[in-house]
Amino acid sequence: MLVMGRLLRYLKTHSKALSVASLILILATVADVIGPILVKIFLDRHLVPRSFDSQALWLLGGGYLALHILSVGLHYYQLVSFNQIALKVIQELRVDVFQHVQGLRLEVFDKTSTGALVSRITNDTEAIKELFVGVLVTLVQNSVFLIGIFIAMFSLDVRLATFCLALLPVILCLMYVYRRVSTKVYRTLRQELSRLNAKLNESIQGMSIVQAMRQEIRFRDEFAEINHAYYRSAITNIRLESLFVRPAVDLIYTFALVLVLNFFGIQSMYGPIQIGVLYAFINYLDRFFEPVNTMMQRLSQFQQSLVAAERVFELMDDDRLTTEVEVAGSPSILEGQVEFKNVSFSYDSTSDSQSDILTNISFTAYPGQTVALVGHTGSGKSTVANLLMRFYPISRGKILIDGASLSEFSDEELRSKVGLVAQDPFLFVGNIRKNISLSRLAVSEKEVVEAAAFVQADEFILKLPEGFEESIGERGATLSSGQRQLICFARTMAGKPKILVLDEATASVDTETEEAIQTALEKMLKGRTTIAIAHRLSTIQDADLILVLHSGRIVERGTHLELLHKAGLYHKMFLMQQGTIV
């Protein structure tokens, strides 16, 4: 029940709204249960003795209707309030999960599928909403209503009310047994359903192979078997609900009715009784069982929501957070000198150097210099960029910026002075201006335009119907990949970084924007320390230092000309890309 406790803790901040809603609920219930008492007064004081004092009757009738309307109004109000509270709680929970996920280290995102993370933040919290709105709210309301009925019963006849109280353990017992059995049956049903889904999913995706290898009949049979198993457990579920829910509650109602009737019947044999009380009791009994039915039906939902809540909290307990760095005393990046000293990295920090992705990487990029990293896919060149961006903690060695260790910088300093252009030109939904400025207050509207002009993106942006205000469809689907990349360039340049990290920034160019991208890059590199992960060798020929990586190690280093003279790996790569094959 730890999960329940954590969920309930979210209610704390809403204690005021909660108490108001509860008070209204209690008032509504009071107004509700007084109704039959008024009828009882009418029956016993007026109808039976045939004394019809018109003033008293108007008062009773008017009072009854007024109370009724009041109760209905209050009920509506409390229903809405409880829903509001539940929805707000879910919102807080959602924001919390979201913020937590944002704070997680990049490795979590590498290892968990996007779908799973999204479904934790949205679908699972939605299931918890059902728990709050559907289960808890129903439980509270119905319990209060039942208590109200009992209080009314006690005020009418203590002895009979005590008898009726005996119903409570019977009902609770029924609920307990039902919950125990249904949990099991329900779980089987869910399991069968997920088996059914899995089989469907797999069959649909692999249908071409199924058909190519003529396994249709086998698959039909296999599906039929799972389908049948699902049907069997659906039937078991129907049986269970028929045995325990509505029919059973109705049976208990009949018992209660017989009990009440006998109580009055036997009493009447020994002397006159108040017929109005009998009426009121029968009326209360009638209304007593609806909430019981509702609560029973919500029980199976309860279990499901708890599982969802468990998953959400599990994610919130994931402690692979990015390390927060104290803002106070963070060194500043003024020059932009980057130094890697024997840096090694492995995703699995516990294992030995066998699983290293990078081994002993050392180089220095002096202020304003460009260092290029080349190598084939999987050589580890992108990892160098990821480490400099502090996306992953380094396993061994040191990275220094302006002589200070990378880990000493505050997030703010690092993010504002080190600009990244990623391989995939990622754009947010929103307009172009917003995509360039992001949430940075320091970036004025003028600077957005300047940055776009600097990377020569303004040319195509201004041609768009809305210019900088043009909104970008889902992840930039309306723009070409080269155009998107130019916007990403502008975004990075708008932050006026001291150090530039280009992670295969020229991978997504198209013929139309190729020239603009080349010119933009040349301008960007000027006066900035740049670490460029290169896809095309032509873009890095002017680099001050080129590092050739293979299997996580630097195998060659030097300038373009030096490396060509060496006639090693770089030379071969160059030949291949030139297309001039010897």
Added chain:
Amino acid sequence: MLLFKELMWFFKLEKKSYSIGIIILVFVALINLFPPYAVRVIVDGVAMGNLTQEKMLKWSLLLLGTGFLVYGLRYAWRLTIFGASSRLGHLLRKKLFEHFTHMSPQFYQEHRTGDLMAHATNDIHAIEMTAGVGVLTLIDSLTTGSLVVFSMSFFISWKLTLITLLPMPIIAWSTSYYGTLLHKRFHKAQAAFSDLNDKVLENISGVRVVKAFGEEEAQGESFRLLSADVVKKNIAVAKVDALFEPTIQLIIGISFFLAISFGAKEVVNEKLTFGQLTQFTIYLGQFIWPMLAFGWLFNILERGRASSDRVNKILNIKQDIIEQTGVLDQVPSGEVTYLKATFTYPKTDVPVLKNIDVVLTQGQTLGIVGKTGSGKTTFFRLLLREFDLSEGDLRIGGLSIYNITLRALRTAIGYVPQDNFLFSTSIAENIAFGKPDALLEEIKAVAEIAAIHEDIMGFEGEYGTLVGERGVTLSGGQKQRISIARALLVEPEILILDDSLSAVDAKTEKAILQGLKETRAHKTTLISSHRLSAIEHADLIIVLHNGMIMERGSHAELIASEGWYASTYRSQQLESLIAEGGA
């Protein structure tokens, strides 16, 4: 109601269950008229003071008896009617699945997996609801409703009945009105929720950018706004949703008030006894449910209708790869011929393959190369009859593939597709996919040819290791090799490797090709590849470009002709040198 007519075939099929269920349902409605009567007798006895112990005992026992009887009967009709509706779901799912197995790749290109799955689960569930809860609500609310009204007016007082039922239609009207209102608001809430979902998706896929620019707070803020919007829209839903109960309460309260006030008058006039009045109010209570149920019924029917339309639309899609009648059921073998083969994908204009002429004698190997999109995969899919040619003919051993059964054709072919899909069973079962009764020895033998045996023995469960989420995660190369073993096990006349060696290293590739050469001496093999080393040994190599054969010949001939093949070959050799570290 139209949906009920549509489902008539099923009701006829389950005639017994439905008639028994409905008879019991009506019977229960009749029996339920009794308890209020028993209450009336006792209350009248109490009021007049003439109740005896025998009378009390008799009526109590009768009440309890009916209670148990109704309990049993309710259990019985639930089981018959809901059981039948579950069988409908079962039947429809089976039908749909069988339909899926007849559908061609074209169908799967046009329909997303998620949608197809939703048809087989959610939509069928909605139809099931119509055949179960829908039928129940219709019958029960009709019989209970009319019986209760009948008893109230005939046994007690038709005047009082009329007066008290006056406000009742408001319930039916308002629930249906709220329903439409709710529907609209619910849609908005759903849209807000899907925006939220999109935001999360965007944020997680762009996590690098978010982190690199320190955008966490701004992202959090926009998420907060979106989730606040979700709350707002949901509160709008709750505001309508919360109307249902109080409205019903209000109307019922007024009905009760009318019943008591007018009833009291009748009691005073001695037209009604006190017990009758009590009986009347209990009946009134029984009338609430049919009123509620009617509003609900329309909802169920509406949903069932929409779902049924969706499912039928899928079921009505005709199979597009059809066997002609009277075709031979004979596994073809021999020469593979592409005769002026031209193919255009349905709903497109540009042909993917144009006038392809290829003759491959039995036992030969064909290599197909070309850029992505040049038509390599289509070349194979036509032979498998995943699609049918637009013009020309395809023959195996002189026999057109359109003149034999699909079963026979596909028996002759072992296909290793580009996206090597494995099923989430054990490795052994995956390899034995086309021949489920294969011995472990046979499985091992093909695994060795496919150079995957050692990898498999390295797993903890060896050949019993599960594939997929619950088991090992296989590398692309391992998946490819298992796919190859899977195709080899059926000892096909024609083996197709569609770029199936792309993820294995050069050494393994060589081993596999050598293995194929040894074990498939007199059988035909078709290989497509980006890497030319995989087809270097082929008897005939064709270079596809924009759906046409640009170059053809043996490796030596193509190298000599100094075309695309020759330059690509050299560049790839250099590439592999680089991948190996330039040594």
